Amino acid sequence: MSLRLYNTLSRTKEDFAPLDPKNVRMYVCGPTVYDYAHIGNARPAIVFDVLFRLLRHLYGAGHVTYVRNITDVDDKINARAAERGISIRELTEETWRIYNDDVSALGCLPPSVTPRATEHIPEMIAMIETLIAGGHAYAAEGHVLFDVSSKADYGKLARRSLDDMIAGARVDVAPYKKGAMDFVLWKPSETGTPGWDSPWGRGRPGWHIECSAMAGKYLGETFDIHGGGIDLVFPHHENEVAQSECAHHGHPLARVWMHNGFLNVEGEKMSKSLGNFVTIREHLPANDAFGGRSWDGVTLRLAMLRSHYRQPIDWTVSGLVQAETILKRWKGVFRIVAVPRDSNESPPDAFLSALRDDLNIPRAVAEMHALADKGRHGDFDAAKGLYQAGKLLGINWDDVLSPQSASEVAQAVAALGDEDGSIAAAIAARKEARKAKNFAEADRIRDELLAQGIILKDGPDGTTWEIKR
RNA sequence: GGCCACGUGGCGGAGUGGUGACGCAGCGGUCUGCAAAACCGCGUACCCCGGUUCAAUUCCGGGCGUGGCCUCCA
Numbered sequence: 452m453s454l455r456l457y458n459t460l461s462r463t464k465e466d467f468a469p470l471d472p473k474n475v476r477m478y479v480c481g482p483t484v485y486d487y488a489h490i491g492n493a494r495p496a497i498v499f500d501v502l503f504r505l506l507r508h509l510y511g512a513g514h515v516t517y518v519r520n521i522t523d524v525d526d527k528i529n530a531r532a533a534e535r536g537i538s539i540r541e542l543t544e545e546t547w548r549i550y551n552d553d554v555s556a557l558g559c560l561p562p563s564v565t566p567r568a569t570e571h572i573p574e575m576i577a578m579i580e581t582l583i584a585g586g587h588a589y590a591a592e593g594h595v596l597f598d599v600s601s602k603a604d605y606g607k608l609a610r611r612s613l614d615d616m617i618a619g620a621r622v623d624v625a626p627y628k629k630g631a632m633d634f635v636l637w638k639p640s641e642t643g644t645p646g647w648d649s650p651w652g653r654g655r656p657g658w659h660i661e662c663s664a665m666a667g668k669y670l671g672e673t674f675d676i677h678g679g680g681i682d683l684v685f686p687h688h689e690n691e692v693a694q695s696e697c698a699h700h701g702h703p704l705a706r707v708w709m710h711n712g713f714l715n716v717e718g719e720k721m722s723k724s725l726g727n728f729v730t731i732r733e734h735l736p737a738n739d740a741f742g743g744r745s746w747d748g749v750t751l752r753l754a755m756l757r758s759h760y761r762q763p764i765d766w767t768v769s770g771l772v773q774a775e776t777i778l779k780r781w782k783g784v785f786r787i788v789a790v791p792r793d794s795n796e797s798p799p800d801a802f803l804s805a806l807r808d809d810l811n812i813p814r815a816v817a818e819m820h821a822l823a824d825k826g827r828h829g830d831f832d833a834a835k836g837l838y839q840a841g842k843l844l845g846i847n848w849d850d851v852l853s854p855q856s857a858s859e860v861a862q863a864v865a866a867l868g869d870e871d872g873s874i875a876a877a878i879a880a881r882k883e884a885r886k887a888k889n890f891a892e893a894d895r896i897r898d899e900l901l902a903q904g905i906i907l908k909d910g911p912d913g914t915t916w917e918i919k920r
Numbered sequence: 921g922g923c924c925a926c927g928u929g930g931c932g933g934a935g936u937g938g939u940g941a942c943g944c945a946g947c948g949g950u951c952u953g954c955a956a957a958a959c960c961g962c963g964u965a966c967c968c969c970g971g972u973u974c975a976a977u978u979c980c981g982g983g984c985g986u987g988g989c990c991u992c993c994a
Contacts, residue, residue, distance in 0.1 A: 480994075488994095495994050525992075609989080611923055616990065635992085658992035680994025681925085687992075712925085713988060720987075757933070757943080763926070763987065773932065773944045780943095783958070805934095813934050817942040827958075890953055897955075908956050917956090 454509060454807045456676070457761060459684060459708040460608060464809050467707065469675045475510050476674035477503065478666045478705065480683055481519040481565065484546035485528040487730040488553055490741075490751075490766055491680075491714040491721055497752055497845075498711045498760040498810070499678045500559040504843055505806050508797070518669045519562040520662060521547055523569050524655055529644050539645060553731040556748035557755075558845040564669050568661040572647045575656045575664040578698050579636045579649075587697040590651050591627040593639035599632045602693050608708060609685035634690050636660050659690040666704070667695060677705035681712055681761075712763045721766075729766075736861035742768035745858040749847045750775045756812045756844060778851050781819070781837065784826040785852060786910065788834035792848070798840040812844070859918045867903055874905060878914050881907070 454467040469475040479499045482488055488496075499517075506515045523543040532542040551561075568575075579595055582588035587601045599605045599613060606612055616632055624631045635657035640646030646653040666674065672695070679688065688708065695704040716727040733740030734751055754774035758764040797803070799822065805815035819840050826834030841848060850856065855863075863869040877896050884892040897907050904919045 482994085483992090491994055493994090522992095527992090609923085611990080616922085682989065682993060684924090685989060690992095711994070713994075715987075718986095759934075761925090762933085765932085767932085769944085770932065776944065779957090787958085811934070813932095813943095814941080817934070820942060885953085888953080894954070901955095906956060909952085910957075915957095 454505075455809050456707050456709060457809045458706075459710050462610075465707070467675075469510070470673065470706070472510055473514050475506050475515045475676075476670040477506070477515070477517050477676040477678065478662070478670055478674060479517070479519045479562070479677075480662060480679035480687070481521055482546075482550050483522040483525050483527060484543045484550060485525065485531045486546065487732050488550050489721065489728060489730050490716070490734065493554070493557055493731050493751065494714055494755060494760075494764070495678065495680050495711050496554045496559050497557055497755045499709075500554075500845055501756065501806075501812065502676070502678070502709070502810060503560060503562070504845060505810070508803075508843060509807075516564070516670065517562040518564045518566065518666065520665050521565055521567045522658075522661065523547070523567050524645055524661075525658070549732070553735075556735055557731065558748060558752050558847050560845070566665045566669060568656065568665070569645075571661065571665050571668065572656065574668055575660045576637075576647075576649050578660065578664050578667070578694065581698045582636065582694065585697060587693075588636055589629065591629075593652050593654060594627060594635055595637040595651055596628055596633040597636055597690065597693060597697075598629060599634070599693065600630050602697055605632075605693055606689065608692050609689045611685065634659065634686065636694070659687055660694060662687075663691050663694040663698070663704070666691075667699070672699040672702045672704075674705055676707045676709060678709040678711070681710040684708075684710055711760045712758075714764050714766050716766045717768075718765055734771075736857045739862075739865075742771065745861050746771055746775070747850055747856050747858045749850050750778060750858070752845060752847075753778060753816075757816060759813055760810055777816075777820075778846075781823050781841070782851050784823050784834055784837060788826050788829060788831055790831070790835045790838045792838075794835070794839075796835065796839055798843050799836040802836070802840045802843075806843070815840070815844070854915050855917075859916075862918050863905070867905075874900065874916055878907065878916065882914065 455464045456467045457464045477499070479495060482492060503515065503517045528539055528543060532539045535542065579588060582597065583590065583595065586598075588595055588597050606616070613632060637649060637651055637654050637656055637660075639652055639654045644655070646655055666677070677688070692704050696702065715721065716729060719725055719727055721728050729741050731751070732738060734746045735748060736745045739745050750771055754766075754771050755764070757770070757774065799818070802815050802818040802822070805811045805818055808814070819837055822833045822837040822840065826837055838848060863874060867873070877900055881893045881896040884890075884896065900907060900916070901919065906917045906919050908915050908917065
């Protein structure tokens with residue numbers, strides 16, 4: 452029952468063995484809270500949520516600690532708050548609340564700890580002092596900088612040498628830096644921007660130090676897994692490694708580094724200038740900004756999980772439609788075979804072994820299709836296995852199995868003004884007509900609904916409806 | 921320019937030195953008052969050029985293409 456994970460440090464899949472099986476520890480870089488999270492931000496949230504669930508399954512729910520930070524001090528935050536004329540605190544609170552709602556709609560569990568940068572300034576200052584004392588950092592003009600030349604193996608995670616980086620540098624080097632690649636641990640704050648008193652004057656932390664300080668506080672000097680988007684490998688994670696290892700007597704920061712691939716939208720990089728920038732929220736019911744309609748959180752989740760986490764993913768309307776179709780098909784299995792919703796049995800081995808192979812979720816989903824096929828033919832164990840498998844992936848079966856999905860109801864209300872339940876009334880009228888063998892009238896009602904975009908489906912348990920796609 | 925990924929059928933997407941994963945779409949059929957759904961059946965894919973090998977989509981080299989990082993962007 453081994454777990455294999457691809458380690459960015461070694462660029463190979465390795466057998467995973469936690470330092471302490473009673474407390475498996477994972478840190479993932481969380482959001483900078485200044486604006487709605489975009490769909491690319493959803494990827495690490497979902498991917499590492501699945502890993503969290505898998506670790507809980509393998510080691511026990513009480514034996515995994517998952518830390519995901521909140522970056523609530525940042526120049527983008529300052530700029531946005533000023534722009535909107537609200538306080539920084541108001542902005543970060545509001546954005547954090549929205550982020551939580553969004554990732555929760557995507558089926559993500561709350562992490563064990565969600566530390567805020569602004570509540571860990573003393574820890575950061577202490578770490579910076581340690582680095583200065585150890586000869587790894589220096590103060591200059593109100594800044595404190597990390598001296599990369601003080602760490603012989605700087606660049607080992609990203610696999611790039613200092614010489615290459617300096618040669619390829621395209622930015623002017625600040626005059627107070629000793630080395631071109633030295634990075635900021637602490638910087639001065641002018642009046643009006645957030646700042647804290649420190650041995651180097653009033654200032655605020657650099658980007659990387661918060662993760663080192665908070666990871667150290669909640670997970671110890673060395674922990675098991677550190678995750679994030681692949682774009683963070685350099686400089687963010689490389690600098691975290693440098694800071695933490697130098698502050699912790701050379702002890703490694705994380706044993707396994709995991710990075711999710713990037714997301715494109717309809718084949719193009721998502722950007723505001725291309726006009727394809729889309730937030731998580733814009734996909735969800737009551738909004739219709741992606742493909743001109745709304746989508747259920749569980750659909751977004753499955754669409755995200757259909758690609759291997761290290762592969763690039765192309766976020767498309769067609770991909771979401773496919774995910775939605777799959778969920779509809781799985782839903783059908785439980786109309787044939789009812790399974791208990793409360794059992795906590797383990798999913799089948801074939802499914803689990805796919806996940807244990809570096810989180811091969813596409814293969815795990817293929818196993819679910821096999822289970823669904825058997826389930827449709829009345830195999831109770833297979834149907835139950837499908838249910839458990841979905842549960843481990845964080846599929847919200849309650850949403851999937853409701854007669855009409857939230858996105859369908861939202862669209863019906865928006866397009867037809869169905870607040871009064873006119874669809875249900877029409878279905879009842881048609882039922883009477885069919886009972887009286889007045890098929891002409893029954894078909895007329897059905898056609899009328901179809902013209903409004905509602906498809907009726909007669910099943911053994913009565914008639915249900917769907918939005919026509 | 922430097923470094924790093926990736927390139928699989930109409931579409932999405934695993935995987936492997938040698939029997940065409942899987943899903944969506946499509947086509948044919950069964951069932952149903954008619955539909956929808958469901959069910960059954962149907963597919964000679966691995967960017968190009970060399971090399972290694974009995975055998976390469978899978979390994980090696982080169983090329984082309986796409987994307988990422990080198991600018992506090994997941």
